[in-house]
Amino acid sequence: MTIPASSPGAPPLLEGVRVLDFGRYIAGPYCAALLGDLGADVIRIERVEGGEDRRVPPVLASGEGGMFLQLNRNKRCLTLDLASAEGRRIVEQLVDTADVVVANLPPDTLRSLGLDYPTLSARNPRVVLASVTAFGTQGPSARQAGFDSVGQAMSGAMFLSGLPDAPARTAATWVDFGTAQACAMGALAALWTRERTGRGQCVEGSLLQTALVHTNGALIEQALLAKNRVPQGNRGYLAGPSDVIRARDGWLIVQTIGQAMFGRWCDLVGQPAMKSDPRFANDELRGQNGEAISAVMREWCATRSRDEVLAALAGCKIPAAPVHDLQQVLEDEQIQANGMLQSQRFGAQSYPVSRHPVVMSDTPVEFSRAAPALGEHTDEILAELGYTVEQVEALRARKLV
Known part of the structure; x- marks a missing residue:
């Protein structure tokens, strides 16, 4: 189904909602960015000298990083010395106007900044706090910091993704992004x-909990059947062929599930006898004997181009896709046809940003702002709070904004 363009003049879903973003790196900032895509007024509160995540990894001459450019679209930026009394007063005034506060900061830091939920709700009972921890709020690791990789490691995902001699971390930070979503x-x-109760509440996410969502099926199998699965690289556990295969000129991934699909694959590769081989009688057995199936697929692909293989698999309705390098991702016709990467500008330079994960038929979900320069909207936001030009200049002279 093709999603039509949003209705002309339709207001954004979150028009009139204000979000204060105290997040850093990925989970917090992307959560706030998603709300900004839906039309919220998102204010990123950043240190006067710039946040530690602004330059990760540096891609522009001015120092801004690729991750920062992605995660801070649709935001205004206010620089502020949160350690100062004046900075605290400005935060309190902003909290009075806020609907959502996003902060992926340790609990002790939240309390010290007055951003913990009891403090926020005492000042503004309607405010919603969206907070993120690494390991959850209880238990021996509750006060420890962590990044995406801790979720990958502790959930079993890293173990299953590796090879028998070593676990493997996935380069894509899916734990962080999943937590943000x-x-x-x-x-x-x-x-x-x-809207029904008149009160906000605290929304808590954790990297470990998000990662456990992704490995939960395997954990259920382990708890009930004690399969004690071991890592086997790119080959799937539950069917075959399910593997990354090299064609004559590049890599591709293929995955079959179910008897009908396996039968079509057998006919495609000229091995109809495999359909009656007891080793391959069902998906579970095909997973257990997957290396034999992958060997057939490797041999069949070795003399064919990747495009030829993919076209043949598509003709048999077998899921497959090319394994792209990063430049090939940027040039992919399917990605371009759906506008999945949208051009943004920071100063004179343009760059691609992955659009909001969903498209809505009647409500605009769009990029109205590129990532902000450091302190780009400080004067504008303080003026909205009632500060005069002279007062803002006095704060700037003292390096408080």
Whole structure:
């Protein structure tokens, strides 16, 4: 189904909602960015000298990083010395106007900054706090910091993704992004509930909990059947062929599930007898004997181009795709046809940003702002709070903004 363009003049879903973003790196900032895509007024509060995540990894002459450019679209930027009394007063004034506060900071840091939920709700009972921890709020690791990789490691994902001699971390930070998406969904649910109760609430996400969602099926199998699966690289556990295969001129991934699909694959590669081989009688057995199936696929692909292989698999309705390098991703016709990467500008330079994960038929979900320069909107935001030009200049002279 093709999603039509949003209705002309339709207001953004979160028009009139204000979000204060104290997040850093990925989980917090992306949660706030998702709300900004939906039309919220998102204010990124950043240190006067710039946040530690602004330059990760540096890609522009001015120092801004690729991750920063992605995660801070649709935001205004206010620089502020949060350690100062004046900075605290400005935060309190902003909290009075806020609907959502996003902060992936340790609990002790939240309390020291007055951003913990009891403090926020005492000042503004309607505010929603979306917070992220690495390991959850209870237990021996609750106060420890962590990044995406801790979720990958502790959930079993890193173990299963590796080879028998070593686990493997996935370069894509799916734990961070998954946590951000879950927290954004929780914030939306809390805003909806507030319409009935009049009160906000605390929405808590954790990297470890998100990662466990992704490995939960394997954990259920382990708890009930004690399969004690071991890592086997790119080859799938539950069917075959399910593997990364090299064609004559490049890599591709193929995955079959179910008897009908396996039968079509057998006919395609000229091995109809495999359909009656007892080693391959069902998906579970094909997973257990997957190396034999992958060997057939490797031999069949070795003399064919990748495009030829992919076209043949598509003709048999067998899921497959090329394994792209990063430049090939940028040039992919399917990605371009759906506008999945949208051009943004920072100063004179343009760059591609992955659009919001969903498209809505009647409500605009779009990029209205590129990532902000450091302190780009400080004067504008303080003026909205009632500060005069002279007062802002006095704060700037003292390096408080």
